[in-house]
Amino acid sequence: MYKKLISPQHSFILIVTLFLMVTGNAAFFHNLVLTYPVEADNIPFLLSVSAFFTLVSALFLNVICYGRATRWLLLVIVFAASQAAYFMDVYGIVIDVDMLENVIQTDAREAGELISLSFILRTVVFGLIPAYLIFKFCPKPQNLGRELKSKLTLLAVLVLLLILVVIPFTSQYTSFIREHKTIRFYSNPTYFSYSVIKYVSRAFKKPEDTTLISVAEDTQHVGVTHKNELMILVIGETARADHFSLNGYQRDTNPELSKLSVVSFKNVSSCGTSTAVSVPCMFSSLKREHFDIKAGLNHQNVLDVLSEKGVEILWRDNNSDSKGVAKRMIYEDFKQPSVNPVCDEECRDVGMLSGLDQYVRARKGKDILIVLHQMGNHGPAYYKRYPKAFEKFTPTCKTNDFGKCTNEEIINAYDNAIIYTDYFLANVIKFLQKYDGNHETAMLYVSDHGESLGEYGVYLHGAPYAFAPEAQIHVPAVAWFGKNFDFKLEQARLFENKTFSHDDLFCAMLTVFEMESDTCSAWKKVVEQNVNSH
Numbered sequence: 001m002y003k004k005l006i007s008p009q010h011s012f013i014l015i016v017t018l019f020l021m022v023t024g025n026a027a028f029f030h031n032l033v034l035t036y037p038v039e040a041d042n043i044p045f046l047l048s049v050s051a052f053f054t055l056v057s058a059l060f061l062n063v064i065c066y067g068r069a070t071r072w073l074l075l076v077i078v079f080a081a082s083q084a085a086y087f088m089d090v091y092g093i094v095i096d097v098d099m100l101e102n103v104i105q106t107d108a109r110e111a112g113e114l115i116s117l118s119f120i121l122r123t124v125v126f127g128l129i130p131a132y133l134i135f136k137f138c139p140k141p142q143n144l145g146r147e148l149k150s151k152l153t154l155l156a157v158l159v160l161l162l163i164l165v166v167i168p169f170t171s172q173y174t175s176f177i178r179e180h181k182t183i184r185f186y187s188n189p190t191y192f193s194y195s196v197i198k199y200v201s202r203a204f205k206k207p208e209d210t211t212l213i214s215v216a217e218d219t220q221h222v223g224v225t226h227k228n229e230l231m232i233l234v235i236g237e238t239a240r241a242d243h244f245s246l247n248g249y250q251r252d253t254n255p256e257l258s259k260l261s262v263v264s265f266k267n268v269s270s271c272g273t274s275t276a277v278s279v280p281c282m283f284s285s286l287k288r289e290h291f292d293i294k295a296g297l298n299h300q301n302v303l304d305v306l307s308e309k310g311v312e313i314l315w316r317d318n319n320s321d322s323k324g325v326a327k328r329m330i331y332e333d334f335k336q337p338s339v340n341p342v343c344d345e346e347c348r349d350v351g352m353l354s355g356l357d358q359y360v361r362a363r364k365g366k367d368i369l370i371v372l373h374q375m376g377n378h379g380p381a382y383y384k385r386y387p388k389a390f391e392k393f394t395p396t397c398k399t400n401d402f403g404k405c406t407n408e409e410i411i412n413a414y415d416n417a418i419i420y421t422d423y424f425l426a427n428v429i430k431f432l433q434k435y436d437g438n439h440e441t442a443m444l445y446v447s448d449h450g451e452s453l454g455e456y457g458v459y460l461h462g463a464p465y466a467f468a469p470e471a472q473i474h475v476p477a478v479a480w481f482g483k484n485f486d487f488k489l490e491q492a493r494l495f496e497n498k499t500f501s502h503d504d505l506f507c508a509m510l511t512v513f514e515m516e517s518d519t520c521s522a523w524k525k526v527v528e529q530n531v532n533s534h
Helices: 008-023 028-034 043-064 069-091 097-104 108-112 117-137 145-177 191-204 275-282 295-298 304-310 349-353 355-359 407-433 489-493 501-510 518-532
Strands: 228-238 262-269 312-317 330-333 367-371 441-447 474-481 500-501
Touching: 008 069, 008 117, 008 145, 028 043, 028 069, 028 489, 028 518, 043 069, 043 145, 043 191, 069 191, 097 191, 097 275, 097 407, 228 407, 228 501, 262 489, 275 295, 275 349, 275 501, 304 312, 304 367, 304 501, 349 367, 367 500, 407 474, 407 489, 474 489, 500 501, 501 518
Parallel strands: 228 367, 228 441, 262 500, 312 330, 312 367
Antiparallel strands: 262 474, 441 474
């Protein structure tokens, strides 16, 4: 009877569904049992949820697979699911649209750091071999009428079974959907497939007018300029605020900055949880709630506004790139030994200071902003982010496969990379001090996003912002001011415990260069109120 109703090809789809549920959903089931522990009272609901997501996956594959394309769709999905499963299982990340954007913008070097022996084995065992078996053994479709009847029959049965597994637990599902929706983000292949479809639909959306939209057009210089500004803005990478000893971390991760007159802003949140989102967002006049990458790149950013008002701008990058922020500025790539004079295992952030004296001297009488985009704490290979001399905390994780390291080793390597950032920032300040007599000098450091280091079983970053852990959005921000700068250290310290975010950077940069715009009037009023309250 079954063989008469369901074709061999649709039976094969059900087998592939079961394979995916067993091999590709460890992260999903892990998060499920964390929320609903395996206890007598929870077991019926756990079985219901397991059946529900299996049936949903079968429905999804049954809908998208048809005819001769079935073989190819199944092998692609199985291979992709093996990749998604690896990163969800090992790092606890979610494969959503922002994560896909991050993946697309990842360069070959960064991608290489994610490849390990366990990754290769998982890819072969759960990706390549099953894909080959699907290619070889997937049944050919029968005649059109037979396949259509089989598809409709299977759809009807799956929908009926879905209703049957949900009805006894409607109250629990109501709570599950409202309060624990993040669990379903780990369902494989349904959620990552949804994310891929959404990402592709965005990419192929009818192009909009790409004319660059001007912002803060009323920006004007204010006050009297006695000396030209020379500011270095350091964009950090993957640093979290609670691992800076300047913010109370028990380890001394800021031995150099602690000797200098700096202020650490302790309550700063990022605009996103990935470089691809945070970097363009922090330079944009659009607030986080209204920001998306396409809109951000279609609007002028604060560098454009400053440049139009005569500020000389240089962007030096030791990371992937500027994510479109500096495409209208002078841009220099410092990831290559031919450009960066400080390279060993990899090119170091401190090398970005090379040649800056010539750049400053060539722009005498000009306001200057230099942006340095760090490699910083880019993971998972934290051990590569610092020279051996900075390995203060041991033992360290010497691999990009966290499964082979203890949590202590991972954190030790991460903290050593923070120490190197501390050294780099101290050298930035020393560079600026040389110009303190004839410029208004300042440095501002702010990280693009934070990093999970095993809390709740999550590593790295890129979680959807709505439920991202604090470790991924609470970022360090440190400022230093020269003796001629308009703001004094004592004034800045009034704000060290105030709440800030990347949204504040646009107006802060205009203010630093003694400019005003109605775009920043509300922001300036809040700042003045805070000053007056002290």
